[in-house]
Amino acid sequence: MSTIEAIPSPGRKYRKEDLADLDPVLLGALLRERVHHNIEVPLYPVLLRDPLKPIPNFGLQAQLVYDEWVRRGLSQDSPDLKWVKRYIDIAAHIRKGEKPDIPELEDSMPEPFSEGEMKVVRKLIWERCSIRNWTDRPVPDELIEQILEAGRAAPVGCNLDAVRFVVLRTPEEKSMIWSDIPTDNAVIIVLCFDKRISETVGQDKMVPQNLGYDASAAGDHMLLMAHALGLGGVWLSKTVKSEHTEDTGKKFKELYGLPDHIEVALHIAVGWPASGIIKSKRLALSDMIITSV
Ligand SMILES: Cc1cc2nc3c(=O)[nH]c(=O)nc-3n(C[C@H](O)[C@H](O)[C@H](O)COP(=O)(O)O)c2cc1C
Structure with missing residues (x-):
């Protein structure tokens, strides 16, 4: 199984021992950020590949932070942590080249409003x-x-x-x-x-x-x-x-x-409004769109 030693971040690197000293508010933010950039953003193009091939290091940076979160016994009940866990599980499938079960791919497809x-x-x-x-x-x-x-x-x-x-x-x-x-x-x-x-x-x-x-x-x-x-x-x-x-x-x-x-x-x-107002008007759209000539 692949592992990583540290998370590169602009201006610094986080090794396991650095994470151990991080304030939980900041560890949580780093966790959301790594899940976002290390799993969520690259995930969707990967899912379109057919067949999926194993990507051994997929999401490992997020996993490193998540492991520290769990090691410290920090709460997993908050909505953001439930979201984190979802992506952590999906990344584990991607590392093995398995298709993850993501019902939202169909269920939450944006549709035009009525x-x-x-x-x-x-x-x-x-x-x-x-x-x-x-x-x-x-x-x-x-x-x-x-x-x-x-x-x-x-x-x-x-x-x-x-x-x-x-x-x-x-x-x-x-x-x-x-x-x-x-x-x-x-x-x-x-x-x-x-x-x-x-x-x-x-x-x-x-x-x-x-x-x-x-x-x-x-x-x-x-x-x-x-x-x-x-x-x-x-x-x-x-x-x-x-x-x-x-x-x-x-x-x-x-x-x-x-x-x-x-x-x-x-x-x-x-x-509670004391009265209505004369609603402001905007520039004409044609004056707001900059076109090159
Ligand atoms: C960045 C920003 C700063 C604003 N600051 C003030 C303010 O200090 N005082 C105020 O009365 N209205 C403030 N406004 C409200 C604007 O005056 C108002 O949005 C604008 O005149 C357009 O009118 P509308 O909001 O009714 O469409 C601010 C709006 C924005 C977006």
């Missing part, structure tokens, strides 16, 4: 708008949870899951966040990311912008869900320090007591 479903999708995409005035009606926790769940479903670079949420409700909590509009009646969700996760897999060297993009994708999902729930939301920028304003992310982190490795990316405010 006309009724498309109506809802268009309504959501084109009717979402930024709401900046809210009534004092409280927003139930269940709705905030649905909004957070929508953020959780957003795409994430390298499957790292480095985005973190902080929900602010009270005036004292919300006063930590600078905003160009009054947010007294809104709930504020702060979207942050854990920089250590990106550094662990070398993403900070290769694609440092991805962490901010992850948070943005989550924020957009959340605003769409808020709209569908009849709530109104708006993106609030995190400002950097200038002569006009202070660094809101820095102020929030200090007051909230967040460690250095947690970075604020953006905030969104959601609440």
Whole structure:
């Protein structure tokens, strides 16, 4: 059976003994990342080969991290670990040249939406708008949870899951966040990311912008869900320090007591709309498409 000694990662190598010292949050992120790049991404072209031939080193980097996870007795109950285990098992088949059983290849084949479903999708995409005035009606926790769940479903670079949420409700909590509009009646969700996760897999060297993009994708999902729930939301920028304003992310982190490795990316405010608004319009599509001449 093939084995490997170490996992190459931009700027460093992880040997077994390095993995033993890794914080479980970072080990979990490395595991998701290795399963993603070492199994999920290369797997689907391999499955199209007929006949399958053994690929002795397929997924071994992910396996090395998974073995350490199991050796330490870390939990395998979370949804991400169930996903990890699925791919770890599939990779074992590929190493032996066996066809793995993956019912999703047929069951989850993307299909065009029906006309009724498309109506809802268009309504959501084109009717979402930024709401900046809210009534004092409280927003139930269940709705905030649905909004957070929508953020959780957003795409994430390298499957790292480095985005973190902080929900602010009270005036004292919300006063930590600078905003160009009054947010007294809104709930504020702060979207942050854990920089250590990106550094662990070398993403900070290769694609440092991805962490901010992850948070943005989550924020957009959340605003769409808020709209569908009849709530109104708006993106609030995190400002950097200038002569006009202070660094809101820095102020929030200090007051909230967040460690250095947690970075604020953006905030969104959601609440019950006090009124509708004149919906903004975009440039004509022809002005947005750049063509070469
Ligand atoms: C990156 C980004 C930053 C934004 N920052 C703010 C902000 O600080 N305050 C605010 O009131 N709206 C903010 N917005 C909301 C935009 O003003 C709004 O999306 C835009 O005017 C288009 O209107 P619509 O959202 O109703 O389609 C931001 C939006 C984005 C994407």
